[in-house]
Amino acid sequence: MFNPDEKLKVFISSKVGDTDVDLKYNLARKAIKEMLNSTGLFNVYLFEDSGAASLSAKNHYKKNLISSDICLFLIDNLDGVPEGVQVEIDEANKHKIPALYYFCDKGSKDKTPTQISLLTADSPKQRTINSFEEFIESGAKDVINDILLIYREYSSNGMSLQNEPSSFDDSKQNIDGDSLQAGDILNSQYSHFDKTLLKNDLCKQYLASLIFNTDKAMEEEKNNLDYYCSLFLPILFENKNIEGFNFSLFLEELKKSLPPTYFNIVSIRWTAIREHYHGNIDKSISKLTEAYNLSQENNIDQWFVQDILIDLRNEIILKHQIRNEISNKNFGQEELNKKQEKLYYPVVDRNEKNFLEWIEKERQKEEIRSSNSHHFYGDLTSLSDNIANIFFQSMIFGSFTHLTRIYSHIQKLTYQLCSFTDNWPWFMSTLKNSIMELDIKKVPQITEHFELLLEKMNSEDALEIYDYSSNYPLDYHKFKANLLAMSEIGYYLSKEDFEIKWKNLKIRIDDWLDETNSSVNLMFPIFNCLNKISERLPNSYLINLSLNILSSEKKRYHESAMKLMIKSIDFSSTSEEENKRVITMLINLIKRKDAIMDNSNYIEQLCFSLGLTDTPCKDELEIVLKKEWPIFYENEYLVETTKENYVNEMFLQKQITIIKSRNKEQGKDGKYSFYSNSPLFSSKFVISNSDEAIDQTILDELLCATTQTILSTQQLVEEKFNAYQLLIQLYQYDDSIFERNSSEVEKIFKLSDTTESYDHITSNINKNLITFAHNLLSVCLGNDKYYEILSELSTYNDDNSKIAACKLIENFSNNNYHSEIPSEIETLLFQYCLIWNNTSSFQVRRHTIKILILFLKFNKFVPLINQQFINLMTNDNAYIKSYLAHSAKKIEYYDKKTGDFILNTALKDNNYVIRKIAKIQQNNN
DSSP states (O other), rough: OOSSSOEEEEEEEOOOSTTTTTHHHHHHHHHHHHHHTTTTTTEEEGGGOOOOSSSOOHHHHHHHHTTSSEEEEETTTOOOOOHHHHHOOOOOOOTTEEEEEEESSOOOOOOOOOHTOOOOTOOOEEESSSSSHHHHHHHHHHHHHHHHHHHHHHTTOOOOSSSOSSSOOOHHTOOOOGOOOHHHHHHHGGTOOOOGGGOOHHHHHHHHHHHHHHOOSSOSSSSSSSHHHHHHHHHHHHHOOOGOOOOHHHHHHHTTTTTTHHHHHHHHHHHHHHHHHHHHHHHHHHHHHHHHHHHHHHHHHHHHHHHHHHHHHHHHHHHHHHTTOOOOOOOOHHHHHHHOOOOOOOOHHHHHHHHHHHHHHHHHHHHOOTTTOOOOOOOOHHHHHHHHHHHHHHHHOOHHHHHTTHHHHHHHHHHEEEEEHHOOOHHHHHHHHHHHHHOOOOOOHHHTTTTHHHHOOHHHHHHHHHGGGOOOHHHHHHHHHHHHHHHHHHEEEEEEEHHHHHHHHHHHHHHHHTTTTTGGGGGOOOOOHHTTTTTSSSSHHHHHHHHHTTTTSSSSGHHHHHHHHHHHGGGGSHHHHHHHHHHHHHHHHHHHHHHHHHHHHHHHHHHHHHTTOOTTHHHHHHHHHHHHOHHHHHIIHHHHHHHOOOHHHHHHHHHHHHHHHHHHHGGGGGGGOOSSSSSHHHHHHHHHHHOOOHHHHHHHHHHHHHHHHHHHHSSHHHHHHHHHHHHHHHHHHTTTHHHHHHHHHHHHHSSSSSOOOOOOOTTSSSHHHHHHHHHHHHHTTTOOHHHHHHHHHTTSSHHHHHHHHHHHHHHHOOOOOOOOOOHHHHHHHHHHHHHTTSSSSSHHHHHHHHHHHHHHGGGGGGHHHHHHHHHHHHHHHHHHHHHHHHHHHHHHHOHHHHHHHHHHHHHHHHHHHHHHHHHHHHOOO
16 A cells, blocks of 8 residues: 555544444444545544543643644534534634534434534535445545545646745845854954854744744754753743843853953843843843943944943833833933934844735735635745844844844734634734733734634633733733733633632732832723623622722722723622612712812713612612702603603603704804714613603604704704604604604605715714615605615615614614514615624624514524524624623524524633623523
8 A cells, every 4th residue: 555654634523432322423433534544645533542641631632633634523413512522623613624524414304503503605514414324435535535626626726736935035035044144243343253153043943833833853052052042032932930041151152152342241231131030120220321331432333332222211111110200311212312323233124124024015915816816825934034033133132122022023923924814823822922012902903803713712722821921021011911911811711710810910900009109001901901801800809999999099090990880890789788888989979079070970870870770778879969960860860770751751851952952053153063962862762761651742842853953954964863763763662653743754755865964074974874764764654765775775885884774774673663664675674784794893793683683573584594693603703692692582582492502502602701691591591
């Protein structure tokens, strides 16, 4: 038999066990293994056939799964998908491993949710079989045919399976070790130094393995500069202690490669780095100042002098940040400002330019690549070599700024690679190194951008990211990085890991709060982290923390403390004592006039939250509100916290007055006003939540005022949008209201231009949406507007227009009263919602899900909606999954199987919040 050197590794997955029922799986797996191995082309992995290993059983099969070239999944519809098999399916999907699925329908013709989720164009290949014997007969043939099909596809497209040429020519870059000669780095007078001393092969191997998971080559000599520099890499990337790095041997070897003048300065810089790692910032600044003074006394290249000053400037800035100081004096920056020479790093800048140029060229290539072409990256280690060269130069010259910039270089590279491949290891690297950049805005943007990849994260991945964030040596930076990491992956950590990591974070947060002069720069990451993991934190802790801040003199933190309570505390589940403490605090703030000026909006929101609870102590709060804030109490507070009809009617009358006033004043004498609240929207909210019949006189007056908003040519486009929404709501609430006010309604439909309004530059509402709203209102009166609506919907290409259209459709379709949607209109709206549900914007998807749930009442749409929900629950992000989990009981009412699948999938999700929602839904059954 012919045995090629290179074989494809096949992973076969199915239910396993020792029972008689499981025997068919065991026999089928062994049979297909023998058939594939007999070809000489494959190595087949079966867990039960593997020998003893030091790895745990879970890690053993996971390691083999990830390293496989193709996976075969055998599932019996009668047995369903066991949890272990589902984990393997998730891992295969996460790592983009090609897979073939076989579903046996001999015992049950009902498709499993997993099979339904694969009924999409971009899903892996699947096949329904009638017996396990058919799997044995077809499996090996299908694997070989699949490989041949891929080869033919490339051949027919005129493509090659060979690597595409790199976007830059290595021969022009000179990025091998010989390029790092002293003549490139120092003045030409030092060009006689031995080039071999400056090779950096070990550093290159380490970074190639870190970024591209390449195998490390043979061991190199362990007594050269490359070796000692490579020993510093685990300190940067593996959280190794600086004490394990032998500075004496490193400097001794470095001395052989640098002229004495440079070495003396570099050795001082390394002393400064060591002091930094030990947290001695003042000593680090002192040593950097000494290095700078020494450089001034000697004939040193200006780029080297300026590099010292950059380190010095950054250390001084760091000192002031830690001490919460503001200073206009920075010796490092002042000296830099005196320099006339343009800063250029001979080797560092060249290498950085090389890989940044590659990134930009690849980005353009990917964006203009034709849809029928395929692209595989070849050997990219020349890119990691660029980064290795930058690192090596940073070590040689003791540039701490460039050492820490290595994280940024890796982040840029892996971000580009991940953006066009969805490669899981590159996503992990991108997120890790984004955190290490300490950019509090960028990190959440990265997780939002890669939202679908983030959902593939498990507890082991989350722990890996958190531990990576501890690579910073300084406690100040490490604390900030840990907070950023916890903010993004806190809900994916296992219970045990979260408790351990949170215990440490909590101590540091408490220490920060206890400091008299705590660093303001840590305020945002701390409160952002608390908000983002609040579901895993006790309400008592959040309340105590917030109240302690509000009772302190640290007024700069008061607003953040109030926001934390508003966003993250569910007062319906807090104790009576805790509620009383918060109410006492609120009463004190309301009576303090200075506190009201800055935080009145947050105080009001907290009053709403507590007013909606059943706590008896809220009576004391209401007495104070009635006395101190009578207008707020009689309007917003009572409307939000009670459902008394007289309150709603009184509120609507005031809204009518405001609507009339704004209709009269808006655009008068060319003046336009913008408001943070809309009386039209507020009225719609009150009507939709009213349990009792509202007086017809009030409704009629509200309709007339709203009609005038639509008729006005000076009103803002947003107000007209809200006006149409309110009219549709009024019709659904009272189907005779249009008949009673027919003369007013007729004025709307006599408009020659429904879109005429004031469209200001900051508006996110498309004027054409007014036409869409107008047509929906017309449909309420029984008019046929199919083609008009079709014409409008086909023009909405941006996310803002789709979201606004979804709000209109949801309002139009949320019919709990009288009117019915014409069949052709409901089909048209359903089709567009289904299309928009596949958009990349999760905000659009979230709004379409609300509509699809409403459309479950139409039996003809139920199968398609169920399939869509299964796909979303399997593949979408946490926001979408949590909304579906919240709605599981509603969905179950129309289709029990789909509702059960959503609930059961949520109960096993990697995200803590989704599991929590599912448990609540389950307990409320």
